[in-house]
Amino acid sequence: MTFKTTLLAGTVLGVATLASGTALAQTPAGQTASQQAQIEALNRQIQALQSQMTSLKESLQKDISAVGKKVSDAPTVSVEGGRPRFRTADKAFDMAIRMRVHADYGAWFPEEDQGIPDLTDGFNIRRAFFGINGTVYNDWAVELTFNAAPNRGNGIELQAANVSYRGIKGWTFDIGVMQPKFTLDDSTSSNDIPFMERAPAANYIVNIGASDGRTAIGVTNRSDRHIVAAYVTGNRIGTGTGDDQVNILGRAAYRVIDTNMGGMGIGASGVYQVQPEAGTTSAGGTAIRFDDRPGARIGSSTQRLTRSVNITNIDSAYGYGVDVGGNYRNLWAAGEYTVFGANTKERVPGTNAVNPFNDPEFDAFYVSAGYVLTGERRNYTVGEFAGVKPAWPFTPTGGIGAWEVAVRYSQADLVDASAGAGSSGSSFDRPGKETLWTFGLNWYPNAAIRFMLNYIMAESDKPTGKDVEADILAARVQFQF
Numbered sequence: 001m002t003f004k005t006t007l008l009a010g011t012v013l014g015v016a017t018l019a020s021g022t023a024l025a026q027t028p029a030g031q032t033a034s035q036q037a038q039i040e041a042l043n044r045q046i047q048a049l050q051s052q053m054t055s056l057k058e059s060l061q062k063d064i065s066a067v068g069k070k071v072s073d074a075p076t077v078s079v080e081g082g083r084p085r086f087r088t089a090d091k092a093f094d095m096a097i098r099m100r101v102h103a104d105y106g107a108w109f110p111e112e113d114q115g116i117p118d119l120t121d122g123f124n125i126r127r128a129f130f131g132i133n134g135t136v137y138n139d140w141a142v143e144l145t146f147n148a149a150p151n152r153g154n155g156i157e158l159q160a161a162n163v164s165y166r167g168i169k170g171w172t173f174d175i176g177v178m179q180p181k182f183t184l185d186d187s188t189s190s191n192d193i194p195f196m197e198r199a200p201a202a203n204y205i206v207n208i209g210a211s212d213g214r215t216a217i218g219v220t221n222r223s224d225r226h227i228v229a230a231y232v233t234g235n236r237i238g239t240g241t242g243d244d245q246v247n248i249l250g251r252a253a254y255r256v257i258d259t260n261m262g263g264m265g266i267g268a269s270g271v272y273q274v275q276p277e278a279g280t281t282s283a284g285g286t287a288i289r290f291d292d293r294p295g296a297r298i299g300s301s302t303q304r305l306t307r308s309v310n311i312t313n314i315d316s317a318y319g320y321g322v323d324v325g326g327n328y329r330n331l332w333a334a335g336e337y338t339v340f341g342a343n344t345k346e347r348v349p350g351t352n353a354v355n356p357f358n359d360p361e362f363d364a365f366y367v368s369a370g371y372v373l374t375g376e377r378r379n380y381t382v383g384e385f386a387g388v389k390p391a392w393p394f395t396p397t398g399g400i401g402a403w404e405v406a407v408r409y410s411q412a413d414l415v416d417a418s419a420g421a422g423s424s425g426s427s428f429d430r431p432g433k434e435t436l437w438t439f440g441l442n443w444y445p446n447a448a449i450r451f452m453l454n455y456i457m458a459e460s461d462k463p464t465g466k467d468v469e470a471d472i473l474a475a476r477v478q479f480q481f
Contacts, residue, residue, distance in 0.1 A: 082448045082481040095134035098145065099481055100191055102126040106298030106474030114468050115428045120299030125149035127190060129159055139167030158237045159213055172220040177237055179212035181220065181229045181251050183269045184323035184336055184384065186210065191480045192387030194370050194406040195440050196454045200292040201338045201364035201410060205319030209247025209271040213237045227383045228252045235277065246275040253383030257326065263380045264326030273317040287312040288342050290362060290414060294458040295438050296474040305468050306434035306460040308362065308414040309421050313355050314342040326380045330372040337365040360421035362414050370406030394445035402444040410436040415463060423463040432462040452476040
């Protein structure tokens with residue numbers, strides 16, 4: 001109703017009221033027929049205006065309801081936690097833009113006279129992920145992620161492209177390119193791991209058939225206390241020159257303690273490479289080598305300090321391990337033990353020569369612990385750790401963010417002389433027993449940014465030749481949403 005209409009209705013009502021009062025004040029004997037007709041006409045006009053006002057009120061209420069429905073049905077755009085997010089009112093469609101950037105810098109400090117070449121110091125863009133993920137039609141989840149830094153920022157590779165069905169409570173069915181849930185260390189997001197790199201003990205078996213960018217189909221069953229996941233995987237995207245490998249792998253974890261003070265859980269992971277990638281050796285067989293960089297990837301160096309021999313003519317490869325992790329308030333601890341190896345052919349393919357390798361097997365482990373100095377928690381969830389979220393984000397005049405210290409002891413024995421995988425040759429990275437001490441300091445100014453500082457003391461005991469020792473100082477700035 002406009003102001004003009006309201007003013008007119010009020011004036012008419014006022015006149016009608018005045019006329020009615022005047023008419024009522026007169027005695028019936030003083031009323032003429034003309035005056036009575038005027039009064040009745042005014043009454044009819046008043047009734048007509050009242051009817052119009054009622055209609056306008058009902059129309060206005062309908063308009064308000066219609067506008068409210070349009071607003072409630074409209075999609076929302078938000079920046080929750082710094083993450084752009086688009087969501088329909090019924091939440092059937094919920095998509096978010098994701099990004100993570102990990103920029104590293106570091107330097108090597110090897111002991112002298114060990115035959116170690118000049119290892120490269122400098123920068124490395126460890127990760128530069130960008131993409132989208134979310135749900136469509138309520139029960140379906142989609143993810144598409146690219147990595148702009150597969151090799152120091154050169155080129156773009158596909159990191160994840162998968163579809164998941166979650167319409168059955170507790171179950172998830174996945175297909176596409178993904179990172180399977182495998183081992184405690186690898187299940188924890190790279191945004192949340194307490195050290196710049198995951199422990200070699202986990203990486204050895206992850207690299208057999210898990211890792212990110214892996215073609216896979218899988219199923220997961222999850223509750224508040226357990227997770228069980230199984231996958232069939234192939235090659236990583238962009239790798240391989242022959243037939244794809246075929247791997248079967250799985251993980252199970254159970255949270256045995258769940259209290260307000262913290263939690264603790266145990267887990268197990270296993271992978272079996274049913275079909276190694278074809279054509280990786282000139283003899284027509286297949287090969288595998290177990291190695292990992294010593295807790296840092298800096299500069300352009302891809303050098304290892306320790307690696308197994310190249311095991312040729314294999315039928316299959318495998319790895320398995322157990323893990324335990326937990327937290328009590330702002331103190332946390334974790335550890336894993338893994339065993340890995342290969343089943344080899346008795347003869348070299350195409351010849352009568354005996355295969356020099358006889359099912360070599362190796363093992364590795366790590367233990368780690370940390371303490372959040374500012375009181376926040378690194379909570380153990382089911383089969384993984386959540387990240388640290390600062391309770392008092394950094395401001396020049398207020399909070400200091402969250403501060404965390406951590407230490408990890410790691411060891412791997414990549415020698416199995418009885419199976420033909422001993423240590424020979426003169427190269428500094430030949431097989432041996434590698435020990436790593438990693439000391440970390442993490443600062444979280446807010447939920448999107450983290451600064452990391454790692455100091456690593458690496459030592460590789462070689463059964464033959466010189467042992468190798470080197471220290472590494474590395475730092476990272478991380479941004480994610």
